[in-house]
């Protein structure tokens with residue numbers, strides 16, 4: 001894929017930045033990386049937010065809005081992990097790489113992704129063509145089923161694997177008892193709690209305003225950003241890693257995770273928000289029922305996908321949204337199903353998936369299994385085998401050798417926000 005095709009056009013980018021910056025100090029927004037160094041504490045209140053966003057921040061951190069009063073958005077989207085999942089913040093089983101819901105029992109099969117830089121994402125569409133020919137792009141969640149951040153923001157309150165409330169009225173009753181309830185009424189009307197659906201709509205909009213406005217979510221303050229601004233150099237290994245990351249005959253990573261400054265001057269997001277089927281191996285720790293498969297995009301339940309003819313729809317099975325690699329070094333588990341737990345393992349998978357598949361595709365007993373074992377047979381052909389680094393087979397030399405994998409990982413470690421001169425901890 002040509003990354004240039006997937007950059008938002010100049011006007012769109014500026015529009016997004018302007019929307020994001022309404023009632024914000026402009027220098028604290030977009031590519032400026034206004035916030036300086038240091039780690040962001042989840043308890044500090046961001047300055048310069050609109051009233052809605054400031055409320056959204058309180059809602060984001062409020063555990064009282066969950067079934068058992070023990071879970072908030074911030075529980076699964078933790079600042080210290082790049083606003084991705086913390087891995088087992090509750091419960092005794094530290095072996096399952098996903099967070100249980102507020103009931104402490106229900107566990108979802110997908111990882112909590114980082115929710116940074118999503119202000120630059122757009123609703124789902126087929127870019128540059130029809131459903132049959134265009135590139136699926138945009139949308140929220142791993143499978144793109146939510147059209148916007150506000151659409152997305154409603155789901156966790158009611159999902160049994162998340163905040164687990166029975167219904168909207170229950171959420172709003174809790175909200176009406178929150179410490180900031182009077183602020184909510186001051187902004188949305190004294191009678192707002194009388195209409196739970198209208199109040200819930202405002203909750204989602206407030207969360208969206210927070211996620212779009214808060215500089216915490218789009219700091220552009222990594223070592224690599226400083227490098228792009230000409231403020232620092234990269235080490236020899238990091239520079240080699242960058243070159244391997246970009247090279248179409250080596251990592252070819254930038255084809256889906258763009259790394260260059262856009263023509264409009266926008267800083268790279270390390271995602272083009274498109275979808276691909278990588279054939280990530282099954283993670284038996286979260287997908288225990290051998291008859292069940294997570295099909296991703298083709299099964300997201302939206303009208304846009306359900307309206308497609310059967311073969312167009314089938315071609316989307318196994319595809320998941322390309323995540324940003326910014327702050328990947330803070331993550332504890334990778335890919336939609338958390339199958340790998342270090343960056344080295346992820347990059348080794350990319351380099352050796354087709355050379356030595358047996359080391360990755362294991363059955364429930366840890367024995368070698370068929371390739372692409374997390375998809376039903378009918379959809380295994382959807383997995384990308386044409387582009388580097390996958391365009392190889394047994395006996396070929398891998399796209400990246402061990403030293404090159406280490407260089408790519410060192411480069412990925414430069415993508416952590418909050419760099420202030422000394423290198424940050426990284427989940428190598």
Ligand code: HEC
Nearest residue numbers: 072073076099100110111112113115140141142153156162
């Ligand atoms: C129990 C953990 C948990 C809680 C609580 C939780 N999330 Fe998530 N979040 C996830 C998981 C897992 C996904 C991915 C689910 C999927 O793709 O189907 C996700 C996905 C998202 C996404 C989409 C990211 C993308 O790349 O499209 C956003 C935005 C988000 N969450 C925001 C929130 C907000 C706002 C709240 C509070 C209202 C919240 N989350 C509560 C675990 C959680």
Ligand code: HEC
Nearest residue numbers: 251252253255256276280320321322323334335336346350
């Ligand atoms: C053809 C598109 C494509 C190419 C090329 C590609 N990726 Fe990805 N990348 C994806 C998709 C799609 C996902 C999510 C897949 C999933 O979860 O099923 C992903 C996920 C990742 C993740 C996990 C991030 C997270 O938050 O869980 C890392 C790390 C990553 N890629 C690094 C790389 C590196 C390094 C390269 C080059 C060696 C590369 N990618 C090449 C599409 C691509």
